[in-house]
Amino acid sequence: MVIFLTSSIRFLFIGLDDFLIAINYLRQLDLFHFLSTSPLAFLYFKKLVRPNTNLDKNDAVHFVVPVILFVFINHYVNSYTEVLGLKIRMVVLFLFNLIYAVKSYLILCKWVWNRKSAVLVIDQKNVLVKKWTYILFGFFILIIIRFIFYFVAYNVGFWYQYSDNILWITALLWILLYLRVLYSPEFLYGYDLFQNKIKEYKKHKIVFDNIWVLKETISVSNLQHIALKEKITPEIENYILQIEHLALDTPLYFSESFKIQDLSNKLNIPKSHITFVFKYHAKISFNDFKKIIRIQKGIALIENGFLKVNTIESLAEETGFSSYSAFFKSFKGIIGFSPKEYYNNNKSLSEVD
Known part of the structure; x- marks a missing residue:
């Protein structure tokens, strides 16, 4: 939900004409978004392995490192010429996200995608989690591919080229992900809570279904x-x-x-x-x-x-x-x-x- 929130805020500000004038502020917003998304996604995948445990102290590194990089890029990378600074920023962000993509892949491969159970209900839960993580991980891979596309497509100032030819790709990816979540509410609720909601909903379904006829069988002549x-x-x-x-x-x-x-x-x-x-x-x-x-x-x-x-x-x-x-x-x-x-x-x- 934090990832969705930062993405939505980013696109909100991109859509404000007055804000586009303050291009440096928008770069800071982008930098924060691209530094926070991958660590948060990794922590989410890790949480799927041990859903009943809280974050431990070792997880703090995934919050600290993005902050350090954010400060480093703003204070040191910006001291270079604009083009060179933007290129260094682009490479750092690409490598940073790639490292987290590999870490996420390893944890998903080992603990989530190969998880099986002899208990039917648990196995159904595992299948659901597997499908969702395929979608989410694939989504982040597409984001990294977009980075590469930027890298290849633009020689100068390729880090910051807001044009209609490129921006819509990321927007479309997020929209598809939002729709997928809305279409499958168990992704938001979690499997167990979603099943409880189904049971609660069934309490309000028709009880005497052998008495009622929802589709009219008698012709109406009156x-x-x-x-x-x-x-x-x-x-x-x-x-x-x-x-x-x-x-x-x-x-x-x-x-x-x-x-x-x-x-x-x-x-x-x-x-x-x-x-x-x-x-x-x-x-x-x-x-x-x-x-x-x-x-x-x-x-x-x-x-x-x-x-x-x-x-x-x-x-x-x-x-x-x-x-x-x-x-x-x-x-x-x-x-x-x-x-x-x-x-x-x-x-x-x-x-x-």
């Missing part, structure tokens, strides 16, 4: 429904997620008087939209969906010992049914057992365990 379809279709998945959220994370469905109008009011979605969802994008009616949610709640209460101290009538009331008979009929129709049979079976299994 003129009013045809008009509604255009408004509702882009929001179908969002509507379903909200309906499930209220079903699974709130007690709303367990109110005896709960109706589709109450669901509409709670979600702040027109009743006609909710009705459309259950008519064209659900395999069951709203009332059947409500029964499934309530029976699911009843099963959870039974398994948590509710019937040890309460009656089945109170279980029916707790889950929002108006009577024992309605609860009994719905429970047996969905589960295949009566509530008492399910309780006895669950109790027997618990005793066996």
